[in-house]
Amino acid sequence: MPENHAPLAVLMAEDDPDDQKLTRKAFERAGLHYTLTMVNDGEELMAYLRRELPFENLGKHPEPDLILLDLNMPKKDGRAALQEIRADENLRHIPIVALTTSKAEQDVLRSYQLGINSYITKPVTFDDLVKVVKPLGEYWSEIVRLPQRVK
């Protein structure tokens, strides 16, 4: 893995602690050049992105290159967070990939309508999760030209 670029800063919104653990492990196993920050629900996600407490330190909580979004979360679900992010002129440029259990066509269509960049159904097994995470990370670090972090 060429490291001639900065690590991909991934922010993941996921309420299930087991899924959080598994995804961290999958990223490690995939051997990507990345940083991975977890938030537990849509409210925390928005607080992070808006640098509200406890995420006010820009150094510790930089703007992500990529958001991985679970659609079904308590307090504020992924769909609502997605809408808010796309409505915010300071945040709307950030690439967002849905990584969620639902494979329902309704959810896929609605997510694209609301402005998701791409939609991935969470695989069931760990090995399959690694098989998904590796190309996902490679695509967003190496193939896509990402919008500028600081405006």
Next chain:
Amino acid sequence: METTRQTITVLVAEDDPDDRKFIKKAFGAAKSEARFIFVEDGEELMDYLKRREIYKSEDASPIPDLIILDLYLPKRDGKSLLKEIRASARHKKTPILILTGSQSDEDLLESFNLGVNSYHQKPNTMTEWIQLAKELSSYWIV
């Protein structure tokens, strides 16, 4: 992308004939299982998407599952094209991949602000074109 039994249709808006050739060859070499349809300027693109003029019939203009768009097309400004595509009910959700020669950071940021799904610099060599086509196929088409 939802996988269905129907062939995936990729609409490519590209005015440069050499680039169109590279795109055809590269996706061919990448063995992409999709139907590629080409339009050559911004007006033709919108005629296609809105089913106007020669694109009136459904057969002449199958709905694209994916749009590959050069930002700088003749006849229409790329940003205004993006706005119009994203404002349309039918194409609000269609993934749009920008494939451009532009190095501008402003073009990059503005494209994401206007709702593109992905953004790519046009490659320089045929090897790089094929590599890009393989990556894009594997992420968006298969």
